[in-house]
Amino acid sequence: MTILHTARLRLEPLDDVHVDGLHAMNSDPEVMRWLGGPVAGLDDTRAMIARVRTRWAEWGYGWWALVDAADGTLAGAAGIQHLGKDPANPHEIGWRLQRAHWGMGLAGEAMREIVRHGFETLQAPQLCAIRDPGNAASLRLMERLGMRHVGMQHWDGALVPVHRLAREDWRP
Ligand SMILES: CC(C)(COP(=O)(O)OP(=O)(O)OC[C@H]1O[C@@H](n2cnc3c(N)ncnc32)[C@H](O)[C@@H]1OP(=O)(O)O)[C@@H](O)C(=O)NCCC(=O)NCCS
Numbered sequence: 001m002t003i004l005h006t007a008r009l010r011l012e013p014l015d016d017v018h019v020d021g022l023h024a025m026n027s028d029p030e031v032m033r034w035l036g037g038p039v040a041g042l043d044d045t046r047a048m049i050a051r052v053r054t055r056w057a058e059w060g061y062g063w064w065a066l067v068d069a070a071d072g073t074l075a076g077a078a079g080i081q082h083l084g085k086d087p088a089n090p091h092e093i094g095w096r097l098q099r100a101h102w103g104m105g106l107a108g109e110a111m112r113e114i115v116r117h118g119f120e121t122l123q124a125p126q127l128c129a130i131r132d133p134g135n136a137a138s139l140r141l142m143e144r145l146g147m148r149h150v151g152m153q154h155w156d157g158a159l160v161p162v163h164r165l166a167r168e169d170w171r172p
Pocket of ligand 1: 030031032033034035095096097098101102103104105106107108109130131132135137138140141
């Protein structure tokens with residue numbers, strides 16, 4: 001399991017030690033506005049961590065906790081998985097931050113390092129991201145990462161914009 005570092009963050013593979021911070025974020029309706037609504041109980045967050053740990057064990061990648069390197073608090077979570085959770089599909093990147101950490105450039109900082117890991121270490125041929133059509137903050141982040149809108153597709157039960165960055169177009 002891979003720990004990554006950026007100037008302000010330590011990216012730790014999601015584990016049981018992150019449950020409280022993760023649950024605080026997952027139960028915030030503002031954070032979860034475009035992600036299907038808040039997660040109800042602590043058991044749902046525990047189950048999410050268990051699923052993520054299985055993917056780390058099977059695939060060697062998954063979701064990280066974005067830990068503030070200065071004070072150890074959980075600033076957010078981000079990861080690499082696959083569209084439709086099926087490894088036959090292209091790699092997919094995703095992110096969410098605690099509300100108190102929005103507007104500081106932390107998502108971009110974490111995702112630039114995760115994109116680097118995806119291309120350099122995992123040798124992913126492409127990285128995709130999907131979003132609710134109304135999620136303007138994620139659109140801005142996708143554009144800052146150099147991802148291009150490639151059309152609308154059905155994923156996770158909805159027709160959603162798909163954004164893509166091919167390894168040959170990536171500028172570290
Ligand atoms: C999507 C999400 C992570 C974006 O968070 P964010 O704080 O806007 O993104 P960043 O951390 O990259 O910060 C960029 C913003 O911080 C500002 N900023 C402040 N200091 C900065 C710095 N040192 N470097 C870069 N940007 C900085 C930028 O101006 C930028 O604001 P702008 O987009 O209005 O121009 C956040 O809105 C979120 O968690 N949303 C809920 C979950 C969600 O929807 N997840 C994605 C599903 S697809």
